[in-house]
Amino acid sequence: MIKKMFKHYDYTLIVSILLLCAFGLVMVYSSSMVxxxxRFGYPSDFFFKKQAxxxxxxxxxxxxxxxxxxKAYKKFMVIFLLGSIFSLLVVLILGxxxxxxxxxxxxxxxTFQPAEFVKLxxxxxxxxxxxxKQSYISHFTRGALPPLLIIGFIFGLVVIQPDLGTAMIIAAxxxxxxLCSGMKWQHILMLLLIGGTVISVVFFNLSDEQLSRFTGAYNPFSDPENSGYHLINSYLAIASGGLTGQGLGQSIQKYGFLPxxxxxxxxxxxxxxxxxxxxxFVIGLLGYIVFKGFVTGIxxxxxxxxxxxxxISGMVGIQTVINLGAVTGMLPITGVTLPFISYGGSSLLLLMISMGILVNxxxxxxxxxxxxxxAEKQTSAEEVPFISNRFSRN
Incomplete structure (x- = not known):
């Protein structure tokens, strides 16, 4: 069976994943050595070694x-669910x-971040x-509602940490x-309205520090020393790169300017x-992985x-969009890392497990x-002699 699987692996997908990981390790060293x-008085390769x-x-x-x-994961869905909820409760007590x-x-x-594994x-x-529930997916209270209550409970546990970035990824x-489950469009539209209401409630209950992230994202120059500091330095880094960049290891903004x-x-x-x-290069490989994942799903x-x-593909794509949105000022800064590239062991392990499942x-x-x-070729081969025999008898 394993030999048969080797013949049918999508090696372009595998190579793309491993390329991103290798590139990410190089960039973790380059970006973290200063x-x-x-900041910490560590050796310059401290974060590199941990990430390695x-x-x-x-x-x-x-x-x-x-x-x-x-298919075996389907048998353990309750264990995955209970384990996710338990880990989030442990974080609230001992985090x-x-x-x-x-x-x-x-x-x-x-240290590891349980919310990362909750996503998977x-x-x-x-x-x-x-x-x-496919046979009764159109029945809202019986087919659709019970899992939605669980999503809401998990979303709430992550929000109160507070980790709005991960909560956004989980919800999206x-x-x-x-959206792809076969649920009725009327029910999906109703869920969108409920989701919008929940987001509004969360937004109006944000702390002053969290609200300042919106100011920092959409009007950074109004407070360049505080809420806009991150994004302004990100702009300077991006603008100074041009087409070919300053050279590997030659960033100026990583010298304490870019948090x-x-x-x-x-x-x-x-x-x-x-x-x-x-x-x-990075966006192209990430886009290819997400594209191949959706094609596989279809x-x-x-x-x-x-x-x-x-x-899984949606998770990678959404996390990428949120990270790039924060770096470019399209979205508030939420602490979401760039998949496969950013420093972070929990995130990398979760992503690689997810990619292994996707490749499988x-x-x-x-x-x-x-x-x-x-089978189609065999059927065609059997039909040809039958047709030729009919003509020969005539």
Whole structure:
């Protein structure tokens, strides 16, 4: 079976994922070496070494999940759901606070962010539950409502950390899965109205510090020393890059001017050092991964696999849009990292596990398509002698 799978892997997808990871590791070193020394007094390769360890673990997880049949996840959907809720409750009780958010758990010196893994757990749950409810998906209270209540509960647990960026990704990704689940358009429109109301309530209850992020995004020069400081320095980094950039390692903005250059604003450093071509390289590969994921979801004839592939692709695409939106001032800064590129072990591990699942779905889709083509050829070959025999008898 494994030999058969090797023949049907989508190697362009695999290479794109690994290329982004390798490029991300290089850019983490370039963007963090000054920050590590100036801000923390660490060696210049401190963040690079930590990311390299996480990358090694993540690549191993990627290859393991590539081989693990995706249909098996459907059997454990309740475990994934309960594990997600439990981890978020643990964060509220024992979580570590960083940057005014209690989103982390520290174990044996390693910190990880449970909300990252909740994103995948919720996608698996939604794909499984909506694939089971296909026969009555048009019945709102019976088919659609129960999972929506769970989404709302998980969304609330993430919001109160507070981690609005991850909460936005969870809500938007869930919306993508729901949109493709077969639910009636009337119900989807009603959910959009409810979602808009919830977002409005959340917005009007934001703290002054959170509201300042909107000012910083849409009018940064009104407060250049405080709320607009991040975005203005991001603009300077992007503008100075031009077409080809200042050269790898030659960023000026990472010398204390650009906050979090190795996480939230790593794309600004890429633009400054590698220019327009570096930005196109990253966005092109990310876009290709998302595109291949949606194509896989459309081609998959099994509802669970289709919704799972679409959910994973939507998650990567939405996270990319939110990060790039913050870097360019199109969206408020929410602390969302750039997939595969930014520093962050939890995010990288989650993404690589998700990609392993996506590659596995793609492999089974390719195997099925090959079997169908073989069957069609055999049918055509059997029909030709039959036709020729009829003509010969005449």
């Amino acid at each position: 920050w590590a020394v100036m 360890v996480w990358l090694a673990v993540s690549v191993l997880a990627f290859f393991v999940t590539m081989l693990f049949p995706y 570590k606070t960083s940057n005014n958010a209690t989103s982390w758990i520290e174990i044996a010196g390693f 757990g919720l996608i698996i749950y939604l794909a499984a539950i909506y694939s089971k 990704t869930s919306g993508v899965v729901i 979090e250059p190795h996480t939230d604003f790593i794309m600004a450093v890429i633009a400054e050092e590698l220019g327009f071509f570096g930005v196109v 081609r998959c004839k099994e509802t669970f696999g289709s919704l799972l592939a679409i959910g 779905i793609s492999t089974f889709v390719n195997m099925r398509r090959k079997q169908q083509k073989t």
